[in-house]
């Protein structure tokens with residue numbers, strides 16, 4: 461891609477999003493970084509500015525608010541910043557028995573993981589299609605491959621991302637706009653603390669750094685790949701989750717997390 465527009469990365473104040481913004485800046489892309497914590501975004505912008513000769517813009521936005529995707533899009537248009545890459549990374553999880561979770565938390569999660577991602581895709585894909593070029597990355601999860609007891613609503617939100625991303629990829633295939641879905645497994649970020657997640661030792665075998673996930677994801681997105689699962693254990697998990705009987709897979713996943721979460 462020549463004559464580059466900006467790469468907009470949501471959830472760029474920590475973890476995989478911050479690593480993706482750094483990876484893209486390292487490859488020469490000017491970046492728009494967005495999240496709620498302005499100080500964290502400012503620190504990242506300073507680091508990018510020190511390490512890479514690209515422009516960085518900060519937009520502070522709570523994407524779990526109704527209409528927040530459109531609001532962010534309007535602000536970016538108002539600032540006259542053409543976006544050529546959209547990375548829908550912002551998201552969080554909730555880990556506990558479903559009946560012990562609070563509806564307000566679940567609603568906030570679905571607003572962010574599902575609605576904001578959908579709204580941002582709709583807003584930014586339209587000008588990309590009109591321009592005949594663009595790259596979109598949807599950050600799903602290894603949890604998108606199987607029903608996952610104790611993270612039931614979170615996993616379901618990522619099933620949406622999987623189905624949505626892979627379907628619109630087909631619709632856009634002749635427009636010059638590609639859609640890549642990234643399926644990280646357990647990654648060393650603030651995610652587990654936010655989700656209050658207790659991961660059994662077996663699941664930690666597949667753990668990767670945010671930088672490794674970002675590198676693999678960005679490479680696949682720039683090549684216009686359909687889907688990317690970082691790490692060999694995560695690839696095996698994805699494969700077996702899709703070929704084994706659903707009931708067996710759900711039981712296996714549930715049993716792994718049961719001890720950590722049952723009261």
Ligand SMILES: NC(=O)c1ccc[n+]([C@@H]2O[C@H](COP(=O)([O-])OP(=O)(O)OC[C@H]3O[C@@H](n4cnc5c(N)ncnc54)[C@H](OP(=O)(O)O)[C@@H]3O)[C@@H](O)[C@H]2O)c1
Nearest residue numbers: 471473474475476495496497523551601646647649650651
């Ligand atoms: N880490 C893992 O094990 C793992 C595994 C599979 C998939 N994922 C997915 O990877 C993505 C990134 O997660 P991560 O692991 O990097 O977690 P993280 O370190 O907790 O980062 C989450 C990012 O999302 C932003 N965010 C949270 N709520 C927001 C809101 N209401 N509005 C705007 N931004 C919000 C956070 O920024 P602010 O708090 O500043 O708003 C932060 O930048 C998520 O979609 C997650 O589901 C993670």
